[in-house]
Amino acid sequence: xxxxxxxYFICVAEEASFGRAAAKLHISQPPLSQQIKALEKDLQAExxxxxxxxxxxxxxxQALLDRARALIADFEELSPMVQRVARGLEGTLYIGIINxxxxxxxxxxxxxxxxxxxxxxWSLEELLPHQQFEALLHHRIDVGFSRHMSDMPGxxxxxxxxxxxxxALPQGHPLGKAERLTLKELSDEPFVCMSTQSPVMDSxxxxxxxxxxxxxxxxxxxxxxxxxxxxxxxxxxxxxxxxVSGSAPEGVRLIPLxxxxxNADLYAAxxxxxxxxxxxxxxxIMAPSGIGRVQL
Numbered sequence: 691x692x693x694x695x696x697x698y699f700i701c702v703a704e705e706a707s708f709g710r711a712a713a714k715l716h717i718s719q720p721p722l723s724q725q726i727k728a729l730e731k732d733l734q735a736e737x738x739x740x741x742x743x744x745x746x747x748x749x750x751x752q753a754l755l756d757r758a759r760a761l762i763a764d765f766e767e768l769s770p771m772v773q774r775v776a777r778g779l780e781g782t783l784y785i786g787i788i789n790x791x792x793x794x795x796x797x798x799x800x801x802x803x804x805x806x807x808x809x810x811x812w813s814l815e816e817l818l819p820h821q822q823f824e825a826l827l828h829h830r831i832d833v834g835f836s837r838h839m840s841d842m843p844g845x846x847x848x849x850x851x852x853x854x855x856x857x858a859l860p861q862g863h864p865l866g867k868a869e870r871l872t873l874k875e876l877s878d879e880p881f882v883c884m885s886t887q888s889p890v891m892d893s894x895x896x897x898x899x900x901x902x903x904x905x906x907x908x909x910x911x912x913x914x915x916x917x918x919x920x921x922x923x924x925x926x927x928x929x930x931x932x933x934v935s936g937s938a939p940e941g942v943r944l945i946p947l948x949x950x951x952x953n954a955d956l957y958a959a960x961x962x963x964x965x966x967x968x969x970x971x972x973x974x975i976m977a978p979s980g981i982g983r984v985q986l
Contacts, residue, residue: 693765695729696758698722699737703755707744782811783968786822786834788888789912793933794956795851796835799975806975810968818912819889826959832966833973834959837931838889846962850977853954855890856935856944858921858928863943870948877903880926882917885910890954894929897952918942930954 702711702722712719730737737751747755787796800812817825822834823842839847857871865871873894884891886907898905908926911917915937917928922939931954935944958973 691729691732693762695725696762698725699729699751700755700758700762702726702738702745703747703751706746708740781966781968782813783833783966783972784813784815784831786815786817786825786831786836788818788822788836789816790837790884790914790931790934790954791835791956793914793931793937794853795976799972802975803972807968807971818885818887823959826961829961829964832960833969835956835976836889836959837954837956839957840959844962845959847957847959848973848977850956850958850973853956854932855894855929855947855949855952855954856932857947858918858930858934858938858942858944860921860924860927861941861943863927865945866943868945870946872948873898874901874903876905876927877901879906881905881907882909882911882920882926882928883907884914884917884928884930885912888912890931890952891929893952897949 698711698715701715702708705711705714708719708723708726712722715722726737733750733754735750736748737754738745739748803810803812815825815831817831817834819834819836819838819840822831822836823840823845825831826834826845827842835850839849857865857876859866865875868875877898883894883905886892886895895905909917909920914930914934917930918934918938920926921928922942929947930944932944932946933954938944958976960969
């Protein structure tokens with residue numbers, strides 16, 4: 691059974707005549723009859739009752755007709771669909787994220803992207819940076835957003851936006867009236883912080899060591915809201931991306947951290963040789979003009 695036989699079958703069924711169908715298909719009647727017989731042999735069912743006045747569908751033929759029309763419609767849509775996906779007009783964008791990205795421009799970027807590209811779906815998966823890079827190399831995701839630039843072969847990175855760090859302090863804290871803070875001023879404080887496996891927190895710890903003190907870390911979490919609630923309860927202070935300030939609970943103040951070279955800049959990582967056509971448009975929405983650009 692093949693597509694041509696199904697086309698021939700549909701034409702005979704619609705014309706109710708082998709002769710009229712052959713004329714419409716611009717072929718002679720014997721080859722048409724041979725193709726229909728070959729189809730009936732493959733299906734092991736008689737599709738037409740043949741008579742002097744034409745060809746009438748059997749029950750089996752009627753059952754095949756609806757499915758054959760659907761198969762032909764799907765077949766005809768196949769090439770345009772593949773072309774739309776290849777041009778980035780359709781398909782699914784698989785996105786890896788870290789938790790704190792949801793406090794920045796990602797949610798509004800997803801909304802804008804969906805409005806501008808209604809035929810493209812997207813999927814989010816929360817992964818640590820090293821997990822994102824592995825998922826990219828294994829084609830489980832198409833792009834990963836984290837605060838770490840990958841140097842892994844086969845992956846490229848662009849900075850999506852620049853972001854500073856802030857110190858979260860509970861209400862009434864002695865440092866709470868400062869306009870800016872340095873790590874040295876925090877040397878005696880207990881920390882509730884992001885995972886020390888994260889590139890940002892690792893950089894903070896290394897800078898603390900350079901300043902001659904070991905940070906006293908009493909709790910780690912990947913969830914900024916958990917850390918902010920612990921700060922609110924006066925269990926410790928935290929250092930977080932500035933974008934979380936808009937969701938800080940009552941009684942918590944975020945003060946900019948003033949340390950050269952320490953930041954929470956966001957990067958997008960993607961496969962160098964297998965980039966989804968829709969990705970550059972999404973990055974353009976995420977990134978302020980002139981910050982991040984994906985090279986095709």
